[in-house]
Amino acid sequence: MITSEQQRTATAYWTVGPGKGELRREDLPAPGPGEALVRTLYSGISKGTELVVHNDRVPECVAEAMAAPNQDGAFPYPVKFGYLTVGIVEAGPENWTGKTVFCLYPHQDRFIVPVESLTVVPAGVPARRAVLTGTVETAVNGLWEAGPRLGDRVAVIGAGLVGGMVAKLLSAFPLGRLQLIDVDSAKRAFAETLGVDFSHPDDALPDCDIVIHCSASQEGLKRSLQLAGDEGDVIEMSWYADRNVTLPLGEDFHARRLSIRASQVGVVARARRHRRTNADRLELAVSLLRDPGFDVFLTGSSTFAELPDAVQRLSDGTLDALCHVIEYPVIEDPVSESPSTEGTR
Known part of the structure; x- marks a missing residue:
């Protein structure tokens, strides 16, 4: 089982300078009312946007608008940035515990968010493939814009x-x-x-x-x-x-x-803005991932400990990828997982 010490701390990836990232330990409080503690299974590196952040290329005039939903810190650095994370709810409201979820959260092994920030990964969608949810959401928004x-x-x-x-x-x-x-x-x-x-x-x-x-x-x-x-x-x-x-x-x-x-995914495309919420769009995106044809977009993996090196190799071109998957350590005796994670680790 997870110890109280493990619950009090988490490890996260931070961009700390131009072309430089590192893993940092930080305090992790207990979840409050309406919040969930999530243990990360996988995260994905969104190569385009994350390398812009890694290389300190975010224009100052749009820095606030381009912040990720659960970003910590501010551009240019130090900043905790990312938004393709899949995990399992270990604590929180009873009806959420044990569910596999997608969250627009940076690379971090455990995190706490309001349950409204979570999208349930449905049966038939492996947890690994679910890291693509945020990218599918971007594509859906573009098609809503194009019509x-x-x-x-x-x-x-x-x-x-x-x-x-x-x-x-x-x-x-x-x-x-x-x-x-x-x-x-x-x-x-x-x-x-x-x-x-x-x-x-x-x-x-x-x-x-x-x-x-x-x-x-x-x-x-x-x-x-x-x-x-x-x-x-x-x-x-x-x-x-x-x-x-x-x-x-x-x-x-x-x-x-x-x-x-x-077309920019920060807001729902104008053609659907009055009838769809961001949560609706995410639920649609993750449901589309029942199609195993999306696995072609998952082009390699690294362990969480290797994340700083993986980002740098993507930046300098020595690692080629569409979506590079980060795999997190498996905890002994974890909370039982939902069927959608079977066969994914």
Whole structure:
């Protein structure tokens, strides 16, 4: 069983300087009314956003807006940042104890949050796969923003984690055409695994009703404008952080009356904002993960003790990954887990 000493402390990952992170021990109070103590099973590294934080590239003017829901500290550092965590409730309200849950929480082995911050992982969704819930939520929000219709011609530019996730969800839509586009021809095999047509940007088909841009590159956004059909929509899902982007707005943008709309997961997309809450969106996202096809996005793992090194290796390019999973130590005689965690450790 968990000792009182273990309950009083936790270990968390902190960014403590440009390109530097470390594990820190901190006090952990007992859960109060309406709060739950969660023991982490897995967390995922959201490579794009977390590396922006790791490399001190969050613009000061949006630092407050870009804070994660349960972030501790402030940008640039020291800051405890992250939001793809799955664990098991060890203490709290009786109807929550023993449940496997997803939480938008940083990398930490135990944590306490209000139960309203937790999303129950349903039966049929392994705990490891459930770390993708936050990324699926991002993709769902982008599709709510884009609003694809029957027979639409859609292009997704950027075959990374978010772009691949968007293409995966779109593959179930009754579209007229769907292409996943990337400069890296090696991504063709990834697209085939998703059941989606792949194209290099030079060969991509034009006259799209919707182009969803996820490459976080100036050239990718420029190509998005070229591929959109007259009066078409470009949905921008990339975050450029402190990088400046230059676009040829004297070309396709004005002449063909194109639209560029931002999609950012911090708020529910405008088209659903009055009828869906953030909690509704998370419940939808985790339910979609019953599909084992999402396992293709889990591309490697490290132990919690190896987390600082894993983040640095992702940053310097020596570790390649879509979603890199962090595995937490198994505690002897833990609280019984729900069926959704069976076979995951």
